[in-house]
Amino acid sequence: MTKQRESALLVMSDLHIGKQTPSYDHDVATVRLKAFSKKVALIHELLSPGYDFDELVIALLGDVADGALIYPTQTHYQSITSVREQCEVASDLLNDLLLEQADVWGNVRVECTPGNHGRLDKRMSEGDNCDLIVYDRLSLLNRDERVSVVLPDPLHDPFLRKCNIYGHGFLCHHGQSINFWNGMPHYGIDKRVGKWKTHIDDWEVALFGHFHRTSFADKKRFSIFTTGTLVSDDEWALRQIGEEASNSWWLCGVSPKHATTWKYDLSNVEG
Numbered sequence: 001m002t003k004q005r006e007s008a009l010l011v012m013s014d015l016h017i018g019k020q021t022p023s024y025d026h027d028v029a030t031v032r033l034k035a036f037s038k039k040v041a042l043i044h045e046l047l048s049p050g051y052d053f054d055e056l057v058i059a060l061l062g063d064v065a066d067g068a069l070i071y072p073t074q075t076h077y078q079s080i081t082s083v084r085e086q087c088e089v090a091s092d093l094l095n096d097l098l099l100e101q102a103d104v105w106g107n108v109r110v111e112c113t114p115g116n117h118g119r120l121d122k123r124m125s126e127g128d129n130c131d132l133i134v135y136d137r138l139s140l141l142n143r144d145e146r147v148s149v150v151l152p153d154p155l156h157d158p159f160l161r162k163c164n165i166y167g168h169g170f171l172c173h174h175g176q177s178i179n180f181w182n183g184m185p186h187y188g189i190d191k192r193v194g195k196w197k198t199h200i201d202d203w204e205v206a207l208f209g210h211f212h213r214t215s216f217a218d219k220k221r222f223s224i225f226t227t228g229t230l231v232s233d234d235e236w237a238l239r240q241i242g243e244e245a246s247n248s249w250w251l252c253g254v255s256p257k258h259a260t261t262w263k264y265d266l267s268n269v270e271g
Helices: 026-047 083-105 130-141 186-199 235-240
Strands: 004-012 051-060 108-112 147-150 160-165 168-173 205-208 215-218 223-226 248-254 263-267
Touching: 004 026, 026 051, 026 083, 026 248, 026 263, 051 083, 051 160, 083 108, 083 130, 083 147, 108 130, 130 147, 186 205, 186 215, 186 223
Parallel strands: 004 051, 051 108, 108 147, 168 205, 205 223
Antiparallel strands: 004 248, 160 168, 215 223, 248 263
């Protein structure tokens, strides 16, 4: 039996390292990421009899660190208030995950996009973003030739990036510029992505974080993935959307012929 050649795409966002809720802090994040890494490895084991994987591509869509001064009372809801320490913990955790996945998939490529919680001040350059600091430190930590960390251009606003897998274009955007309509983001996402399809060439799939909800929409000209958060007891989603957050991230297959072949809505919490 000839195996099908594919790559895998893991869509991660909104780890909010440093945030604290009744059931989440940076120690819980450490446990959850280790458990999640094992789940991703199990999916590889499940699929490997029929697939020959070239690489695992991780679309890292921002809000990796919880940041500071995003809202007035933020420090009262944090287990780590220092942005520098948030960045150190986040990059260390992600580096461990990348090394574990390199042992599983062989090659790992990380496509990095910053989020709105990374911003340090509205008056500062978009390049002064603590998510970008996490990504820079992750790149410096990496000494494994099997792992590549693809950084955005820090001199330009990196809010929207495009990556490529087998010639298929994937738009990577945290999601903070999408307007809500009647408390729901989906209409705003559809309208914005539809406009991007008119003005931005050579892409088939749009990837979003920010909304803390896992969803998939298959449109005529493109498909849309939104991915969830690592944070549990997350009041942001309840306040903004009226729904509980999704504690899951997408793991998908990409083949030379198709931008998406299979997809798993993979839980990132215990159990």
